[in-house]
Amino acid sequence: EIVLTQSPVTLSLSPGERATLSCRASQSVDSYLAWYQHKPGQAPRLLIYDASNRASGIPARFSGSGSGTDFTLTISSLEPEDFAVYYCQQRRDWPPLTFGGGTKVEI
């Protein structure tokens, strides 16, 4: 099973600042990595798939990069609605599909 480790666990930032979130895989996942945003009481939202492709309707301030074992989600300038928990997920080797433990972006 591929284990995904996200860091930091919590990121404290202010609106307008840049957020950099990391996801590291226990073995190569090539570019088969996605990022999701999850707010309490809401459905999770797909942001990025295949490491760097923005999903439909996702603002350009969200970008993904990386390949192999190291990946980054960058939010270029935080908007108030971006404060949430972010998860990475791999599909290189499944089942099982696996998620990282999450990074909470807080004000």
Add this chain to the structure above:
Amino acid sequence: VQLVESGGGLVQPGGSLRLSCSASGFTFNTYSMNWVRQAPGKGLEWVSFISRVPGTKYYADSVKGRFTISRDNAKDSLYLEMNNLRDDDTAVYYCARGSTWFDYWGQGTLVTVSS
């Protein structure tokens, strides 16, 4: 696109529950579907997958042999039959569209396993 889960509730350890997910706004039988759960204070955990034509099903090891995924394409519905429930099955259960990336999710239904 809308996914609406139902069927959650309070059940005793060892009990059973059947979750449903009603889909609308897209051609249900052209998409694979999944169940994903989130235990209180924890992250997301993939539970099960079913292909468009339900010939392929996968399960997480934690639920294998106890949970059964199914779908009824005529009713645009996805199901999760959960048997022999344990305390650690307590979670919000989401249905999610997609084979390996989940582009739409429901709001979730809460399952609480407790005596």
